Amino acid sequence: MIRTKYSAWVSSQNEEAINSTHKGCLKEARNGEECVQHIQCHSTMSVHSECNNGVCACASTAHLETDRCYETAVIGGRCVVDQNCFLGETGAERQAFCVRGYCTCQLQYSPRDNGTRCVRDAALGEECEDELQCAGLGLQCRGTCRCKDNWVAFQDINACVESAKALDDPCQYDVQCDALAGTAEAPSPGASLCLGGVCTCAYDARAVGTPPRCWRRKRPGQDCNRDEECVSEEDEPGYCLSGRCTCKTCSPDARDFGAASSLSPPLAATILSLAAIFAR
Numbered sequence: 001m002i003r004t005k006y007s008a009w010v011s012s013q014n015e016e017a018i019n020s021t022h023k024g025c026l027k028e029a030r031n032g033e034e035c036v037q038h039i040q041c042h043s044t045m046s047v048h049s050e051c052n053n054g055v056c057a058c059a060s061t062a063h064l065e066t067d068r069c070y071e072t073a074v075i076g077g078r079c080v081v082d083q084n085c086f087l088g089e090t091g092a093e094r095q096a097f098c099v100r101g102y103c104t105c106q107l108q109y110s111p112r113d114n115g116t117r118c119v120r121d122a123a124l125g126e127e128c129e130d131e132l133q134c135a136g137l138g139l140q141c142r143g144t145c146r147c148k149d150n151w152v153a154f155q156d157i158n159a160c161v162e163s164a165k166a167l168d169d170p171c172q173y174d175v176q177c178d179a180l181a182g183t184a185e186a187p188s189p190g191a192s193l194c195l196g197g198v199c200t201c202a203y204d205a206r207a208v209g210t211p212p213r214c215w216r217r218k219r220p221g222q223d224c225n226r227d228e229e230c231v232s233e234e235d236e237p238g239y240c241l242s243g244r245c246t247c248k249t250c251s252p253d254a255r256d257f258g259a260a261s262s263l264s265p266p267l268a269a270t271i272l273s274l275a276a277i278f279a280r
Contacts, residue, residue: 029056031064045069073103075115087117108135124158138162152178164199167192167212171199181205181214186226191216206231218245 028043029035033056041049041056048062048069058069063086070083078101079085085096085103095118096103105111105118110132112119121135122128128141138151138160147153147160154161154175163179164171171177174192177199182188191205191214201207201214208215208228218229220238222245230238230245238247 031056031058031067075103075105075111075118077103077115079103110135124153124160136160152176167200167207167214168198170197172197182226182228183213188213188215188229206235220245220247 026036026040029040029051030044031041031049034054035041035051035056036054038049038051041051045056045058045064045067046069048059048071049056050059058064061071062069063072065083065086068083070081070086072086073079073084075085075087075096077084079098080101082094082096082098085094085098087096095106095109097106098104103115108121109118110121111117112130112132119129119133122133122141122145123135124139124145124147126145127143128134128145131139131141134141134145136145136159138148139145140148150163150165151160152163152175153159154173156173161173161176164176165179167180171194174194177192177194180199181191188205191202192199193202194200202216205214205216207213213228215226215228217231218224218238218240220230220232223243224230224240224245225243227238227240230240230247232238232247236247238245
């Protein structure tokens with residue numbers, strides 16, 4: 001068959017395609033339409049389409065997007081256009097893009113399941129499905145992103161920071177020194193601070209024990225939980241008896257006992273008697 005300019009024009013107007021033997025014209029076909037040869041699909045859907053069982057469709061290695069077939073690539077695979085990076089979402093929902101010739105998850109997303117999907121990174125306190133999803137230092141996944149052992153949450157920056165292990169360890173924030181304030185069983189809130197870039201005891205606290213920890217100073221007569229809290233006006237070590245601080249050399253006046261002036265006489269007498277016993 002001799003094709004003239006006129007016959008070519010007529011062919012284009014009738015949406016026809018030349019068959020593989022160049023002996024006739026076949027009607028172009030779109031996705032889902034009937035076909036005889038692959039070329040009927042190629043002209044409308046790209047070379048990544050095929051005539052399968054008499055119907056145009058994308059090849060097994062491709063997918064349909066905006067009425068055309070694009071070769072499908074997973075995260076990390078080679079690509080030419082964004083449409084190659086197909087994870088099931090299109091348009092505004094697209095989570096993968098072609099960046100410098102490779103499919104990449106969008107910002108704040110990371111690949112899963114051999115690159116077949118992208119998962120949004122999770123911050124401190126957000127739900128997660130694995131460790132990789134928890135974006136940030138010191139995070140672990142326990143249904144939600146939480147701080148690992150020896151890390152502590154700092155809400156001001158919504159992140160985990162490493163806890164100091166001993167006094168004089170370097171720090172940036174007070175919260176890093178919290179583990180040095182008392183013990184886990186008997187904390188002494190506010191007893192340790194980050195001063196000058198290192199963990200140290202607060203002005204109204206003192207270092208006690210081996211290894212040393214910071215304890216808020218409690219004067220005789222004040223409420224207490226541990227012996228380490230109790231100290232006299234002269235900074236002599238005291239004792240925590242029946243929930244009140246006392247010491248070996250305490251006198252009954254208000255200056256030494258602090259809150260002891262409000263104690264009932266029997267209780268004050270008991271504390272003094274116990275103090276006398278320990279002083280022997």
